[in-house]
Amino acid sequence: MSLTEKIISGDKRLIARAISAVESARPDAIELLKEIFPHTGKALVIGITGAPGAGKSTLVDRLAAHYRSLDEKVGIIAVDPSSPFTGGAILGDRIRMQNMACDPGIFIRSMAARGHLGGLARATVDAVAILDAAGYNKVLVETVGVGQDEVDIVKAADVTVVVLVPGMGDDIQAIKAGIMEIGDVFTINKADREGVLRTERELESLLSISERRDGWKPPIVKTVATEDGGIDELAEAIRDYAAFSDSTRKPGDDRRASVAEYRIIEMLRDRLLKLALDRGVTGEELRDMARSVAERRRDPYSVVDEIISRLGINGQ
């Protein structure tokens, strides 16, 4: 059996290895992704985003348990805030991973930006493709909903769930505005807390002033994830939107095509940078250049000009 065949047959160890390969942008990962591509497009990819403290992890866990009870295979990708100097990833709840790892129908993985060549958004989309090809029916992608990277990740999902909680701080307005447009389904989690009605009313009025081009009215579902409250309703809302989106999809579909365009551009960006760092400049030269910029002996703009000119790009 080839590596691709083993992944398609659901070999967890090889799936994990393949995700590591896309994460570190290894050249063999591209060949693998080309091979599995025809086997993708079957999973429903659900992006789940919201401010820190909204209880996303618990919600994702309960939603996964719901899908498992329907005998569906579930992949979970938790996109973690990264530690910029060490590149380490943090999973809020490691116990969670241990519990879930015992279930053969669940694959859970955390992803974090790793240094300059990060490409977190690109790597996450590639990891989703691997889980999709491996037969996971639902792929849940969980991100903290702030930062361009994470918005980009969520944009690539089939259904996006935005998680809010009652009575958050002053900046919530700004976050809301940033993620309002990407929410296909809204959840007010911790709905047993004070202020839930006010948050619901605020959200309704925000939603009422924004008209979506596809005509979809995003539902608001109240959940208490820690007690499994509202999870069935959330799953139903997700199913409703997926069905709506399927039924209104035309050939040359706008959203899918713009997601594909975005992916091409992200991949292009990563690949070009890698080429430049492989062929335009050595690590030692780059460090020297950086030192000369730090000491103001050179400006960074002409350094970049020099590296690009070495690549001999057509017409340059």
Next chain:
Amino acid sequence: MSLTEKIISGDKRLIARAISAVESARPDAIELLKEIFPHTGKALVIGITGAPGAGKSTLVDRLAAHYRSLDEKVGIIAVDPSSPFTGGAILGDRIRMQNMACDPGIFIRSMAARGHLGGLARATVDAVAILDAAGYNKVLVETVGVGQDEVDIVKAADVTVVVLVPGMGDDIQAIKAGIMEIGDVFTINKADREGVLRTERELESLLSISERRDGWKPPIVKTVATEDGGIDELAEAIRDYAAFSDSTRKPGDDRRASVAEYRIIEMLRDRLLKLALDRGVTGEELRDMARSVAERRRDPYSVVDEIISRLGINGQ
């Protein structure tokens, strides 16, 4: 007077225009940045980050007022969560801008990611360079402290202030861990609230287990920004770290050189993508390619191969 001279003389209208040029990555912006580069390096760049709801905007405003009372010119760059589909920026408090805009010693500007060519981190660093050259003594860069882009932005500052508040949600632990390492000064804002002692103790214990390579012990300052409480102490802590950092700086300084290297790589990434989109593929072709990927007639990896091969990069 040349454009560069006008910017150096502090012409606000032209400063604003120059920042717009770097934001949309206009080719003339690069020439301008090369010209102003020798005039940069004088400002103290202060990055201020923290979770949504921590009261960063108010803190930044009060800190700006403090510096104004010492007759220093202050630039403020508020990095906003962006609206992914419309590219619009939101400033939490527009009134704030109106009040401050009347003071000739303050320049305030919001920045947001704009579409594919975003490069928010790169654009923000360039905007800081413009304000620096224009004679702003302090440049305050305010971001919501989650997401790689924003961590990157903060890394480029001379001093980084991490803002916390008493009793935040469950995910705070994860955020803390992500931004702990970048904080030179910690502030517990809204310090008149319940739970301040617990947050302080937690923070102290987190700080006590992490040893910085430079030997600096990040101080914790308690503030009540809405009442101007603790602002002098915060300014003092910032000054202390800046002095410490100056006194321990050696030729070939690690932090400055790694910031410079990061800038070069970010600029390289943006410039290469722009070149590829200018010369490797037309907008129409790209849309066709994206459509064929969306309809699964082609895989995105070979599309990227094709665009790159058209650039005729050396050795490709």
